[in-house]
Amino acid sequence: MDSRDYKFYRESGFDTRQFLEHYVSDSPGMVFVEDFLKFPIENLRKTFREGHIKGDILIDLSNGSLVHQLYAACDFFTHIIVLKFRDRCIMELKRWVDSRTGAFHWGHATQLHADDGEECDKLLEKEEKMRFALQHVVKCDLEKENMMDPIVLPPADCIICAWLLDTISKDQDDYMRNLKKFSSLLKPGGHIIIFGCLESTYFTVGKDKLHLLNYDEDFARKALVGEGFVIDSCEVLKRTVASDLVDHKGILFIAAHKEK
Numbered sequence: 001m002d003s004r005d006y007k008f009y010r011e012s013g014f015d016t017r018q019f020l021e022h023y024v025s026d027s028p029g030m031v032f033v034e035d036f037l038k039f040p041i042e043n044l045r046k047t048f049r050e051g052h053i054k055g056d057i058l059i060d061l062s063n064g065s066l067v068h069q070l071y072a073a074c075d076f077f078t079h080i081i082v083l084k085f086r087d088r089c090i091m092e093l094k095r096w097v098d099s100r101t102g103a104f105h106w107g108h109a110t111q112l113h114a115d116d117g118e119e120c121d122k123l124l125e126k127e128e129k130m131r132f133a134l135q136h137v138v139k140c141d142l143e144k145e146n147m148m149d150p151i152v153l154p155p156a157d158c159i160i161c162a163w164l165l166d167t168i169s170k171d172q173d174d175y176m177r178n179l180k181k182f183s184s185l186l187k188p189g190g191h192i193i194i195f196g197c198l199e200s201t202y203f204t205v206g207k208d209k210l211h212l213l214n215y216d217e218d219f220a221r222k223a224l225v226g227e228g229f230v231i232d233s234c235e236v237l238k239r240t241v242a243s244d245l246v247d248h249k250g251i252l253f254i255a256a257h258k259e260k
Helices: 016-023 033-049 087-097 107-113 120-133 164-168 172-183 217-226
Strands: 055-060 077-084 136-139 156-162 186-198 202-205 208-211 229-238 250-258
Touching (some): 077 087, 087 136, 107 120, 186 229
Antiparallel strands (some): 202 208
């Protein structure tokens, strides 16, 4: 299939439950444990425990209805605000937050965030703390100058962006524009944490193949520096498994801060 024929997330969306099942579930056939669960969680736990990323407001701009990228942040921010472009993602996320029947199971992610030997009640406590933190889920529109219009958010201390720039950016110039827009939500000196798929062109949800932006580590570094960021940490995990679901060659983690 020509990459021009892939669906584009901002125009068509995708089945967010199938997305979660394919890439971050605990089902026996889910092959991306290292790439999309362990690698992000290990880097986030390490980064937040260093203690220099903390504050009042964290904004999450991540793909689908992902939750696991936020567990490590709960102890370091007063408010976590989740921005979503599509109603379906909001509905899926709120189903978990409200503990409704049929909500996606995130217990395996909770376990990965746990310290060795933590007991079951401590894990349940982590999940409840996470649910409490996700009370602010806001619909946004990337086409508007203020994405949250008519809501005006105070500047954030940190932004987490997990795989969203890859799916909403049609080309590298579009990536730069989107990064600039996200960066405008930060206060001077604020931090950004980005996860992305390297050298990929598509990901699959159900029967649909959707566009992923093809870029490498060097491009991502230059994009951040060009937007006034100083890179504090950068890690790359080479793809651990071959799958027809997504054609990535690696997973990128970058933590950076915006120069004052």
